[in-house]
Amino acid sequence: MRNRFDFLGGVIFEGCSVSNISIYEDAAVLQLADGRILSSRLIIDAMGNFSPVVRQIRRGRKPDGVCLVVGSCCRGFKENSTSDVIFSSASVKKVGNSEAQYFWEAFPAGSGPLERTTYMFTYLYPEPESPLLEELLEDYWELMPKYQGVSFDDLEVLRVIYGIFPTYCDSPLPAAFDRVLQFGDASGIQSPVSFGGFGSLTRHLGRLTIGIHEAIENNFLDAESLSLLNPYMPNLSASWLFQRAMSGKKQSDVSPTFINELLFANFQSMEKLGDPVLRPFLQDVIQFGPLVKTLGLVMLNKPLIIPSIFKKVGLPVLLDWSGHFVMLGFYTFLSSFFDPVIRPWLSSFPAKTKYEWKRKLEAWKYGAGLDYSLNYLSESKKEE
Ligand SMILES: Cc1cc2nc3c(=O)[nH]c(=O)nc-3n(C[C@H](O)[C@H](O)[C@H](O)COP(=O)(O)OP(=O)(O)OC[C@H]3O[C@@H](n4cnc5c(N)ncnc54)[C@H](O)[C@@H]3O)c2cc1C
Structure with missing residues (x-):
């Protein structure tokens, strides 16, 4: 990979620290701690969870x-x-x-x-x-x-x-500055319930590569256009409830065994529902259909756990989650039925409209977890 990067003209500065970024109308200028200056049309901030740019955007706010x-x-x-x-x-x-x-x-x-x-x-x-x-x-x-x-x-x-x-609840992070885009952990695209940020990064790599290429090619490098590459994703926001439900906190009205009971009820239901439900969940992909089936089965099999969930996470978190749950269903509908109608027209749109619609279609697809495919499983079953 390194050889390919070098071959294509890439230059790597190892052991360098970025100390300052200045944004101008036609360039972003990056200053390294050793005083060197690099000029660029677009800066990809892949400085991880503790990126100084992200700290500035989030104004040092405490994580959720x-x-x-x-x-x-x-x-x-x-x-x-x-x-x-x-x-x-x-x-x-x-x-x-x-x-x-x-x-x-x-x-x-x-x-x-x-x-x-x-x-x-x-x-x-x-x-x-x-x-x-x-x-x-x-x-x-x-x-x-x-x-x-x-x-x-x-x-x-x-x-x-x-x-x-x-x-942070408000993830992924939209671009806050022209010519600077967060990527990987810095963008907050990873699930709050796993530390599988690398897996998530590779899942989004294809769409981001194409999107970034189009943004550079057409000079759509303002914050608003770049933000379309890190859009709202209801499946990511819906995962928040799971982190809240699994967080240890002193609560006298919730049994200390609640988290294990909840996990057991969920995994037992998902196992009964089979691979199409269990596999995407284990790989950090929340989809509407599997989520509805799992919740339905948990409610039928263990209805008494519902009041404990209310007590554990609180009404505001549940109301917020309900909104994302509805949006998850809506994105699933849009991606399944509206995307095929729009897609054939994309090439006839002007460049900016085309760029925006492509990002919208991706947001529906990835935000509903429909980028995840179980095809390889059915293929291997056929072989058996
Ligand atoms: C213990 C552990 C286990 C993990 N297990 C898994 C797993 O099983 N599966 C999975 O998918 N993911 C896992 N992850 C997460 C995975 O490592 C991250 O999601 C992934 O590395 C994110 O890549 P990134 O490039 O976005 O950020 P990072 O890998 O964090 O890279 C950020 C880079 O930016 C550099 N940097 C920061 N500030 C500056 C600056 N001012 N100037 C210049 N450079 C700077 C840092 O030195 C670093 O090299 C794990 C992480 C940890 C810590």
């Missing part, structure tokens, strides 16, 4: 939620053939001055047959008394061997891994 992750890659797992996407065995527990619900993920590492990566993660309301990464790591070392059924003395620690994933 945060996911903390600690983990390691260790050698010495004799049983190393299975994976957990999400695992939970204990209820909400006290950590420092706060409370947290721990979730786990584990999978074989590609580096060797006995090597395994394990993560422990938790969703929090960011508050001064929220648990520290150090406190989570202390718990991780104690709990991980129990979770994996191994003795810590038999393991060789190869790597320690940790991460802080701040999340």
Whole structure:
């Protein structure tokens, strides 16, 4: 990939820090910390969750939620053939001055047959008394061997891994400045319930590559045109309820086992509904049909969990979510029935209208999770 980039004339400045960006009518000028100056028509801000540009756009606002992750890659797992996407065995527990619900993920590492990566993660309301990464790591070392059924003395620690994933309700982030577009984690396009930002980045890469190319080619580099590349996506906004529901918080009127009960009810229903419902959810794609089916089945099988959801997340979050849920249905309708009507006319539109409509069609498709395809599964079933 690097060779291809070099071959196409790309230049990489390694170990450089951006200290300043100035926007002019015909260019964006980027100043590096070592004093060098680079001029560009469009700056792609891929500086991650802690991008200084994003901090400026969000005016240093506290995130609405945060996911903390600690983990390691260790050698010495004799049983190393299975994976957990999400695992939970204990209820909400006290950590420092706060409370947290721990979730786990584990999978074989590609580096060797006995090597395994394990993560422990938790969703929090960011508050001064929220648990520290150090406190989570202390718990991780104690709990991980129990979770994996191994003795810590038999393991060789190869790597320690940790991460802080701040999340904002108003994501993805529209472009706030002409000639600067957020990309990847900086754009907030990743799901608030997973730390799978790389997966999400690759999911959107195709549409963003084409969109950015068209924006540059036609000089649609004002903030409004660039914002169409990071549009409102109801399926992403609807995921917020799940983060809220899984966040540990002191609540005397909610059972400490509520989160596990909710997860169990949901996953049990999704398993019954099969791959078309379970697979997209596990890959961070929320779709209207599967969501309606899962919620319907949970309500039928476990109606008493509904009042606890109300207590746990609160009425404002539920009302907000209902709006996104309706929009998810609307985007699904638009993408399924209106897109095929508009698409044949695109090439006859003037350049700006064409650019705007293409972005709108993408927003409907991706915002309804309809970019996700289960085709490869049906293909493999046919082969069986
Ligand atoms: C422990 C952990 C586990 C993860 N597991 C998964 C997983 O299983 N699946 C998955 O899909 N994703 C996973 N992720 C998330 C994934 O790593 C990110 O979503 C992905 O790296 C985002 O890429 P990015 O390019 O947007 O940002 P980043 O990878 O964060 O890159 C941002 C870059 O910008 C640079 N930068 C910041 N400020 C400046 C500045 N002022 N000047 C110059 N450069 C700057 C940084 O040094 C960094 O190199 C995990 C992350 C962590 C921490």
